[in-house]
C-alpha cells in the first residue's frame with residue numbers, strides 16, 4: 376500500500392470539546408434586622424430548600440456573616456439572587472443575596 380493510500384484510510388475523529396460553564400456561588404449575607412424565620416422562608420421559596428437545610432444555611436450566615444446557598448451557572452445564580460433579594464425588599468427587610476464566581 377502506498378503512503379497515499381494509507382493516508383486516505385486514516386480517519387481522524389474530531390470530538391468537539393464542550394467547555395464546562397463557569398460556576399457561580401449565590402451568597403447569603405447576614406444583617407441585624409431580617410427575622411430568622413423570614414430568611415428561612417425565602418430559602419425555602421426561592422431555592423426549594425427544606426426547613427432543616429434552610430435553617431442551617433441561615434444560621435451559618437447569622438454566625439459567620441455569609442453562607443453559600445447554591446452553586447450554579449451564572450444566569451440562574453443572578454436570577455435567584457435577585458428574586459430572593461426582591462422578596463425581602465418587598466417585605467421591608469434589608470436581606471441581601473449576592474453572586475460571585477467560584478474559585
Ligand code: TYC
Pocket residue numbers: 403404405406407408409410411414433434436437470
Ligand atoms: N441576624 C438576623 C437576626 O438576628 C437573622 C439573619 C440571619 C439575617 C441570616 C440575615 O442572612 C441572614 N434577626
